[in-house]
Amino acid sequence: MKILLTGGAGFIGSAVLVALLKRGEEVVVVDAFEETLYPRWRKEKNLEWARTFGDFEFHEVDIRDADSMSALVTPELNAIIHLAAVAGVRPSIEKAPLYFDINVTATSLLLELGRKAGLERFVLASSSSVYGNNTKVPFAETDDVSNPISPYAASKYALEVLSKTHVNLHGGHVSCLRFFTVYGPRQRPEMAMHKFMDLIAKGEAVPMFGDGRTARDYTYIDDIVSGVIATLDRPDGFKVYNLGGDRVVHLDELIATIGRIVGREPVIQKLPMQPGDVPLTNADLTISRAELGYDPQTTLEAGLEAMWQWYQTFEVR
């Protein structure tokens, strides 16, 4: 297959890129090294790592740039995997227009360019954040998600609505993947696990927002990648799938586990809950198991151990 992969220099994107290269696919990567969350050099390192698995075309292009994108979305493509976005709940509260510009308007452009090129297969990154303060657990794809509590969540919900509209009007296959907190080697440095590992390794205080009883369904990067690839292989009209880790972990337990793996007792600084943060995420995997054969394999301990191994070679400055 020839696949256009947006956001391929990012954390999840570079891991998906490696999986595609291992399968022998021809990949065209687009990334603008957008720096709202973290610096360009880390993304260049991700691409460097991916290059050790094979060759791919790379274009430093902003997905909002219609002219450049229309030159890349050609009839030779078999599919688009669209992961480029500004992620992160908290920064979205200050930067809602940017989040909508990149996550929504540019996605609409991509769907439209794909349609014009006769392309039928799209896999898009959504997020577990669409579930907001959902109190029904576990969170199922059929739950009402029309009550987002951050601009980031709203942008991903809008992406799903756009995708459904696209399929209603034009047919084809658009799958939106609700990733549940992804972790592992190359995780974005502003994400909690990466920050906690860094602070504990340096013997610095770990800010703990809330009483430690907030909980997340953490998903190891290899499991997410297997879900993305399974989705690519199973086009089925408009679809939404949860991709989670199949286990919920409380924040205090997470910090203690990282401490054990790093070999240092964490020093905890208790802080109030942050606006936009949700108390719990918990994926119902019934649909993704049945339709994608998705089956997350990595325990939290094994995933954190792999991340720690990576951290020690990569982050030592």
Ligand SMILES: NC(=O)c1ccc[n+]([C@@H]2O[C@H](COP(=O)([O-])OP(=O)(O)OC[C@H]3O[C@@H](n4cnc5c(N)ncnc54)[C@H](O)[C@@H]3O)[C@@H](O)[C@H]2O)c1
């Ligand atoms: N990491 C998670 O836990 C998580 C959870 C839910 C959803 N997601 C979604 O998964 C996707 C990948 O997330 P990630 O954690 O790898 O983030 P990331 O920031 O590492 O990757 C996103 C990539 O998109 C690129 N990008 C941003 N704006 C762009 C633009 N205008 N033009 C071209 N490229 C642009 C960035 O440079 C970056 O390399 C995102 O859509 C994110 O919203 C991630």
